[in-house]
Amino acid sequence: MFTPLSVILYVTVYMGLLFAIAQIVEKRIQNKGVQNTGNPWIYALSLAVYHTSWTFYGSVGFAASSGLLFLGIYAGAIIGICFWWLTLKRMVQAKETFRITSIADFISTRYNRSQKIAALVTLIALIGVVPYISLQLKAIISSFELITNTPSQGNIHDLSSWLVTLFMIGFTIIFGARKLDPTERHQGMIAALVAECLVKLVAFFAVGFFVTYTLFDGFSDILARIKLAGLDHVTSFHATENSGLMWFTLLLLSFSAIHTLPRQFHVSVVENSNRKHIKTAMWLFPTYMVLINIFVVPIAAAGLLMGMPAENADFFVLLLPQASGNDSLTLLAFIGGFSAATGMIIITTMTLSTMASNHLILPLIERFSLLRPLRGFLLQMRWMVVTLILLGSLWFAQEFADSYILVAIGLLSFAAVLQFTPSLFGGLFWKKGNSLGALLGLCAGFITWIYCLLIPTFIKQGWFSEELLLEGPWHIATLRPEAMFGLEGLHPVSHAVIWSLIFNIGWYVVGSLLFTPNKSERNLSTEFMSAMTSSQSRRARPTGLDAYILLQPKLEEAKSLLSHYLHEDKAESQVQTIAEDLQVLEKPKITIIELVEFHRMVEHVLAGSIGSASAHQAIENTIRYNSREESDLKALYSHIVTELQTTEKDSTSSHSNDHTGYGLIAELQTQIDSLEEEVSQQQKIIQKMEVKLEARYEEIFRYRMEAQKSKQDNALLRDELKQILASRSGEPPAGKS
Numbered sequence: 001m002f003t004p005l006s007v008i009l010y011v012t013v014y015m016g017l018l019f020a021i022a023q024i025v026e027k028r029i030q031n032k033g034v035q036n037t038g039n040p041w042i043y044a045l046s047l048a049v050y051h052t053s054w055t056f057y058g059s060v061g062f063a064a065s066s067g068l069l070f071l072g073i074y075a076g077a078i079i080g081i082c083f084w085w086l087t088l089k090r091m092v093q094a095k096e097t098f099r100i101t102s103i104a105d106f107i108s109t110r111y112n113r114s115q116k117i118a119a120l121v122t123l124i125a126l127i128g129v130v131p132y133i134s135l136q137l138k139a140i141i142s143s144f145e146l147i148t149n150t151p152s153q154g155n156i157h158d159l160s161s162w163l164v165t166l167f168m169i170g171f172t173i174i175f176g177a178r179k180l181d182p183t184e185r186h187q188g189m190i191a192a193l194v195a196e197c198l199v200k201l202v203a204f205f206a207v208g209f210f211v212t213y214t215l216f217d218g219f220s221d222i223l224a225r226i227k228l229a230g231l232d233h234v235t236s237f238h239a240t241e242n243s244g245l246m247w248f249t250l251l252l253l254s255f256s257a258i259h260t261l262p263r264q265f266h267v268s269v270v271e272n273s274n275r276k277h278i279k280t281a282m283w284l285f286p287t288y289m290v291l292i293n294i295f296v297v298p299i300a301a302a303g304l305l306m307g308m309p310a311e312n313a314d315f316f317v318l319l320l321p322q323a324s325g326n327d328s329l330t331l332l333a334f335i336g337g338f339s340a341a342t343g344m345i346i347i348t349t350m351t352l353s354t355m356a357s358n359h360l361i362l363p364l365i366e367r368f369s370l371l372r373p374l375r376g377f378l379l380q381m382r383w384m385v386v387t388l389i390l391l392g393s394l395w396f397a398q399e400f401a402d403s404y405i406l407v408a409i410g411l412l413s414f415a416a417v418l419q420f421t422p423s424l425f426g427g428l429f430w431k432k433g434n435s436l437g438a439l440l441g442l443c444a445g446f447i448t449w450i451y452c453l454l455i456p457t458f459i460k461q462g463w464f465s466e467e468l469l470l471e472g473p474w475h476i477a478t479l480r481p482e483a484m485f486g487l488e489g490l491h492p493v494s495h496a497v498i499w500s501l502i503f504n505i506g507w508y509v510v511g512s513l514l515f516t517p518n519k520s521e522r523n524l525s526t527e528f529m530s531a532m533t534s535s536q537s538r539r540a541r542p543t544g545l546d547a548y549i550l551l552q553p554k555l556e557e558a559k560s561l562l563s564h565y566l567h568e569d570k571a572e573s574q575v576q577t578i579a580e581d582l583q584v585l586e587k588p589k590i591t592i593i594e595l596v597e598f599h600r601m602v603e604h605v606l607a608g609s610i611g612s613a614s615a616h617q618a619i620e621n622t623i624r625y626n627s628r629e630e631s632d633l634k635a636l637y638s639h640i641v642t643e644l645q646t647t648e649k650d651s652t653s654s655h656s657n658d659h660t661g662y663g664l665i666a667e668l669q670t671q672i673d674s675l676e677e678e679v680s681q682q683q684k685i686i687q688k689m690e691v692k693l694e695a696r697y698e699e700i701f702r703y704r705m706e707a708q709k710s711k712q713d714n715a716l717l718r719d720e721l722k723q724i725l726a727s728r729s730g731e732p733p734a735g736k737s
Helices: 004-032 042-051 053-082 088-098 104-109 113-146 157-178 187-215 221-229 243-260 262-270 277-293 296-305 312-322 327-367 369-399 404-429 434-460 465-473 492-514 520-531 549-562 568-579 592-610 614-623 626-655 664-729
Strands: none
Touching: 004 042, 004 113, 004 157, 004 187, 004 327, 042 187, 042 262, 042 327, 053 113, 053 187, 053 243, 053 277, 053 296, 053 312, 053 327, 053 592, 053 626, 088 104, 088 157, 088 262, 088 404, 088 520, 088 568, 088 664, 104 113, 104 262, 104 404, 104 614, 113 157, 113 369, 113 404, 113 434, 113 614, 157 187, 157 327, 157 369, 157 434, 187 277, 187 296, 187 312, 187 327, 221 296, 243 404, 243 492, 262 327, 296 312, 312 327, 327 369, 327 592, 327 614, 404 434, 404 492, 434 465, 434 492, 549 568, 549 592, 549 614, 568 592, 592 626
């Protein structure tokens, strides 16, 4: 048995080692002077943040009650990983072009940089995922109390809860919220995260090996004892009612979660430094999944065979070595569970704080002029959001302690982020998907999730009357939250998943088909699709026209804008870097296209700090053009839009059966080839016309010569005629006296 002080000391030393790893990695990168492209193994192992305390502790509890059904959470994820070269690769390419900071930023940027969509996605993530954080806190607190034998209620319990939460606030700020720009890769944090992922794998493997080969005589011995004890459900694929539908539900939820969970999106998309690393992740990450689940069933069966209560199955990983008197293994198991929980808490809280500050707090600040001075304290606001999220999670864990909601919170959270799937995948592959369809789909799916899952959860907690569950609203039985339109007898999660997806996809498709987006959204959609299908990174656009715009005032204007959100030194450095990259720093004047490119790169830098949608809004509200600049921009814009629309129409008509995407570069190349062929044909026609014209010139020349000769002959005939007439009249000829 361990004392609370000793456990706190072990945890502090462990986190200190992780922080040291993070610092060493970051200092090495700084000493090199450039940010390296990372290591594919580090990238792949960081994705194991998918395995939280729900995996480390909950999988065993799930297996003890529902058999092999727990594998659905991982089988669906592996199926999703098999499609990463189509899905994740596209998301990474779009991230590189648009400086994407989060899944809310990704979805909103795809749909016309809509602040409404960004805010809605952020709200769904907060409401759906924050309770999942509370589950991690509860796992840490409960495991701490188990190995220290402290009471689960009372002042000591409250003290340990607050202590764990304060630790998590500090660790999250130190590891993940020290920088304002979340698109600056946190390679130190990722290195620490990989260390945690390895620790939890080693810890779980060690406990599993100890249970299987020390407490028992291998897998065959455990299987034989399971049959003798009548515990066949532990190894059954159909241990629960409606198991077939539940398998489908778990596969669907995990397939979606591997793409849409905020923490997964951050480590797989935002932290990706090289698209080629995805290939390594596609085999290494599933291998990790298999390894961490090998001993789930033996541990679950061992706990039941040794007479431990089934309600404590979630903590068999701790209780089995503790009951055997193996203190070192017990401590290792605790550190493993602690790593599983803290990795999820740090990444998720960092990501949610970024989303909340960029898409909820910042738009509010921009709307009210009195709050605008706060723009310079974005980093501090993120620290505040981190604190609020974790304190809210602690309250949630205490309020719903040992209730229905903490048993099913993992699936509830997966069902919440499932609502991102239609808009995300529609945005990846369906060009007609637009902002109205995405907004309607997200709203419909989220409302259905609240009605079918969240409200029944609160009713079971005793907050509301059970009348709504039993009779439905206004006594309409067909609208009962857990049996809508007569669909009865299903698990509440399966029921909610079915109806939320139906409404979400339905409204997304209908809204996208009925609504015609404006030119700006169509152009951004084309650019976004092109960025995802392009085989190379977007290059800088060429410059041209007359250089008449004074550069210095534009630099000062950009510095002023960036200084609202970044430190003044950072703002000045970024502006200088942009000017150097554009090779205009030494120029007194620049062209209009160079100015547009300059502003685009300023927005690119700003997007890394406040998100793409907010950065675009800040540029529109701050940057001003004079009459000549505005006139030139309108002319250029009109020309480019006309060319793009022509290209799009030609591509649609000539490639109606093309299923490879909407690559704008390929379309433009096709258009160029077509124009070159047309020019070649026109040149041939011109050559033929020139031959005909030359022949016509010769014909006209002959005609003119003949006409001239005829004119001279006529003049001679007139003179002769006059002489004849004069001789007959006796008058001298004209010209003679």
